[in-house]
């Protein structure tokens with residue numbers, strides 16, 4: 479989720495609906511509710527059973543679609559959609575999804591959230607066998623694998639392709655005859671199934687269901703392929719070797735507070751993270767404040783647990799440009815200043831606890847601590863509702879390389895000094911697991927914590943390409 483001055487960005491969201499006469503319009507609303515997961519591109523592919531129609535473009539959902547464009551798509555009964563985040567400018571239109579592959583037999587459109595760790599290797603193999611790629615997106619690799627083995631049994635071909643790819647993938651696919659939803663064997667990214675009347679809906683986050691009035695049915699399971707067609711819904715698995723490892727950062731930072739991920743509400747999880755942080759790292763203070771927007775729930779939890787009042791010590795100016803399109807460090811710092819302000823009336827003469835969900839490079843934290851001091855705070859104690867991020871993410875989150883992650887090269891005390899705080903404490907890994915509250919009977923509570931621990935749930939190949947490196951391959 480891209481919040482104020484944050485240096486950590488989600489890659490995408492997917493949506494799909496089958497069996498509704500307003501499928502494309504509902505996809506538009508569903509994507510709109512998940513705009514926080516990607517603001518660089520959006521697209522919808524829809525079908526009437528004969529043809530796949532699609533429209534996509536760079537920018538926000540509202541920029542890409544207007545009534546006319548939606549009306550052109552809204553002549554079928556099924557649609558899939560995608561919003562996308564990318565880290566660099568340049569020619570990224572080709573990578574905007576859903577990708578549509580047309581052939582004489584039938585068409586296939588794919589929308590993908592996540593990142594494959596063996597895409598580079600598979601692409602090389604496919605190229606040697608004659609495949610030609612138009613994008614730098616992993617998704618095209620998936621399509622080639624499906625199409626290559628597409629004999630008479632489409633589902634078997636999909637299952638075969640999914641058993642070859644490795645990494646994170648929450649997928650929606652659409653042909654003229656079927657919609658498919660699939661999740662990787664670790665379920666690294668969220669994907670939920672819902673119903674709107676007789677229509678089936680899938681979405682990266684349940685907030686999309688709420689917006690269109692759909693009812694949550696269940697989460698798609700790791701290793702599951704769900705096929706929806708005119709016969710109804712059919713569930714299958716492409717592997718039995720599953721090991722749940724949902725991304726912890728979905729709870730900590732990325733997802734919308736009103737979404738539920740695998741039975742856990744995101745706002746409630748964040749409040750628990752704040753409460754746990756207060757238990758692990760209490761401090762004498764006058765006010766608690768949270769960095770808008772993603773840290774507010776944790777700050778409220780911290781305040782509740784300590785009895786110190788939560789105040790709006792910082793506010794966000796919502797009407798400025800997005801900092802992440804400005805590449806230099808200098809501009810990034812300026813961007814933070816434009817987007818956040820400390821509230822002097824709240825913090826002046828006070829000992830302030832500033833709760834944030836994470837520190838990536840440290841630039842944002844340093845600016846925020848500075849702003850609070852400039853506004854008259856006597857002391858600034860920084861509390862982070864997650865453990866230090868020491869390792870890059872290979873599963874679709876735009877974390878930097880290790881050398882750019884401040885916690886991979888500096889101790890907590892060194893970071894405290896660099897950001898200018900009076901004290902700095904991160905939440906422990908155990909505290910994080912406990913606070914999120916997933917089933918403790920599962921190994922690692924079924925959570926990926928690799929960016930905190932370096933223990934990746936999948937194999938990482940020597941030529942694995944980080945999400946943000948892909949764009950530069952264009």
Ligand code: SF4
Nearest residue numbers: 725726871926928929
């Ligand atoms: S490495 Fe971190 S950000 Fe990436 S999937 Fe795992 S927990 Fe999420």
